[in-house]
Amino acid sequence: MLSQLMLQFELASQKYARANDIERDPDWFLLKLQEEVGEVTQAWNRLSGRGRSKGKTPEEMRQDLADETADLLGHVLLLAHNSGLDIETSIKRKWRFEPVG
Template sequence: MFSKLMEQFEAASAVYANANGITRDPDWFLLKLIEEAGEVTQAANRLSGRSRAKGMGEAERRQLLADETADLLGHVLLFARHHSLDLEEAIARKWRFDPRKVTADP
């Protein structure tokens, strides 16, 4: 389920890294994950009124939170891919459902 998505994020990340001269060493994957978690926190605080809105309306703040959450998800998948983690197995073990058996909504 996640392997194709991991490869798509990897391809996009590799293009970005090459275009910007970024070396993605082993530490980079963890550091980017932490950075993105901070950005999600900042966007959530902005949406909830715990931080300055910086002139953004609610719709813009919601979009920012969605964008930052997408970045975080991407970096979770990049981190898992880098470490060859089996997320499907881990989800089944930790969350007690098999994500490979989840069907899409009609």
């Protein structure tokens, strides 16, 4: 399941990089992930009243948090994919997931 999602993020990221003339070198994946952590934090601060709402409603701020969390997940998967990590196996080991069925 994650491998297919990783591929979808990878294809979207490649397309974005081409359109915006971005070189996705190994450092870019980690730096972009860090950027997204900051954006999730900023969205959380707005939603929780610790940051300026910028005129957004609570529903809009909640949507921003969801959108930024989606970006964060995408960049986690991009980092794993481009680093050749077997993230599915690591999730099962670290989170002690048992096979469903």
